Amino acid sequence: MTTINKQPRIGAHLPIGKGLKHTADEAVALGLEALQIFVRNPRGSGARTFTEEEVDYFKSTLLAHDINPVVVHIPYISNPAAAKDDLYELAHQVVKEDLQRCSLVGADYLVLHPGSYTTSTQEQGIDRIARLLNDVLDNYTGEVTVCLETMAGQGTEIGRDFNEINTILQLINNQERIGICLDTCHVFAAGYDVSSEEGIVQVLEEIDRTFGRDAIKFIHSNDSQKELGSKRDRHAHIGDGFIGEASFKRLLRHDFFGTLPFILETPFEEIDRDIAALKKLR
Ligand SMILES: [Zn+2]
Numbered sequence: 001m002t003t004i005n006k007q008p009r010i011g012a013h014l015p016i017g018k019g020l021k022h023t024a025d026e027a028v029a030l031g032l033e034a035l036q037i038f039v040r041n042p043r044g045s046g047a048r049t050f051t052e053e054e055v056d057y058f059k060s061t062l063l064a065h066d067i068n069p070v071v072v073h074i075p076y077i078s079n080p081a082a083a084k085d086d087l088y089e090l091a092h093q094v095v096k097e098d099l100q101r102c103s104l105v106g107a108d109y110l111v112l113h114p115g116s117y118t119t120s121t122q123e124q125g126i127d128r129i130a131r132l133l134n135d136v137l138d139n140y141t142g143e144v145t146v147c148l149e150t151m152a153g154q155g156t157e158i159g160r161d162f163n164e165i166n167t168i169l170q171l172i173n174n175q176e177r178i179g180i181c182l183d184t185c186h187v188f189a190a191g192y193d194v195s196s197e198e199g200i201v202q203v204l205e206e207i208d209r210t211f212g213r214d215a216i217k218f219i220h221s222n223d224s225q226k227e228l229g230s231k232r233d234r235h236a237h238i239g240d241g242f243i244g245e246a247s248f249k250r251l252l253r254h255d256f257f258g259t260l261p262f263i264l265e266t267p268f269e270e271i272d273r274d275i276a277a278l279k280k281l282r
Contacts, residue, residue, distance in 0.1 A: 008252055009033035010278045011218075012264040012271050013073065020054040020105065024061035030275055034218070034261040035062065036071040036111075039101040040094075043077055047097065050104065059106040069108035069218065069261055071147075071181075074098055080132045081115030081125035081158050088128060091115065095146075096136045102144040109217055111147045111181045114159040114168060125158050130171035137174045147181040147217050152189035152233035160190040160231070162210040169211050180211055183220035183265075184251070185236070188243055191229040195247045204256065213256055221248070221262040221278065237266050238277040245281060252282040 011034025016023050027035050040047035062070060078091040095112065102110050117125025133146060148168060153160025158168075165180065172178045184194055192206065193199030207213055223241030225234035239245040251257045262282075266274045 006259065007282050008219075008258050009068075009261040010264075010275060010282070011035050011067075011069075011071075011261055012266075012275060013037065013268075014271075015268060020050060020058040021061075024058045027067055028061060028065050030272060031279075032067055032275070034069055034071070034263055035067050036073055036263050036265070037105075038075060039072050039098055039105065040075060042073075042075045047101070050101075055105055062106070070106060071109045071111055071218065071263060072098055072102045072105070072107045074110065074112040076113065078112075079115040079118075080112060080129045081117050082128070083118045083120040083124070088132070092132050092135065095132060099136060099140060099142070099144055099146070103142045107144060109145050109147050109179070109181075111149055113149050113151060113157075114165070116156045117158060118156055122156075122158060122164070125156070126164070126168055126171070129158065129168050133168075133178070134171070134173050137172065137177050140174075140177065145177050145179050145217060147179045149181040149220065150183055150187050150190065152186045153231040154233055162192075162206050166210040169215065178215075179217040180215045181218055181220055182216050183222060184243060184248075185222035185224040185241070186220070186233060188224045188228055189226055189230050189232055189234075191231075193228055194251065195228065195243045197250065200250065200254065200257075216260060218261040218263055219251070219257065220265050222265050223248075235266055237270060238264075238274045238281075245277065248278065249281040252278065258282070 013036040078094040080091045082088040151157045151159035192203045223236035223243045225236040226232040264274045
């Protein structure tokens with residue numbers, strides 16, 4: 001019996017500062033097969049209203065060039081695990097609004113960092129994230145899936161451990177609308193060794209023991225400036241970090257990981273180099 005080895009789609013996070021039309025054109029020019037964007041200022045909470053014309057152009061261009069999935073990333077600043085009420089309320093509002101904006105721009109996924117529990121406890125932080133997501137998703141009738149991102153574990157960051165992420169996942173009422181984004185840099189910094197063949201076997205065993213493979217919707221494909229288990233979140237260009245080109249080749253050609261979209265979150269200035277590297281390695 002022969003199996004058709006389908007290649008993983010290669011995507012990248014692109015800025016939207018020059019408008020959605022420009023972003024769509026850039027995605028085409030860069031040869032992207034998947035795309036991630038913010039739909040508001042990533043360092044703040046302000047959101048510009050998109051014009052109908054730019055949204056139409058964005059959607060039709062991506063459709064014409066078969067660029068999918070489209071992922072929207074929640075701004076880094078919003079903290080769904082925040083202990084302070086005003087910050088928590090702000091995160092709630094951002095997740096709710098960005099989910100609506102996903103539908104508007106035709107996105108498939110909304111990805112978020114679970115957040116940091118700051119002055120409270122990890123357990124309380126997990127409760128707050130689950131409550132926020134249930135509040136939003138219980139009132140949502142669209143088809144966008146919210147993805148929790150695996151984290152490096154800096155400070156009081158939640159989501160370093162697959163068990164931790166799975167605890168949140170299991171608390172979500174609407175299992176149809178929740179998934180996982182696996183970030184190679186983050187998991188490596190968290191201590192999951194994706195840089196060796198044996199390491200990948202163990203990581204997969206951990207996945208199977210916790211949230212399961214089907215929960216993973218796409219990969220954030222970043223090399224790591226810091227070493228295994230450093231708990232430091234510092235993305236590096238593919239091949240410039242401790243994960244290395246050979247490991248990305250292994251992941252891209254892997255029976256399971258190779259079926260998922262690989263989305264780059266490396267500095268935009270040299271994104272073309274990383275896109276070329278992944279396309280060569282797959
Ligand atoms: Zn990421």
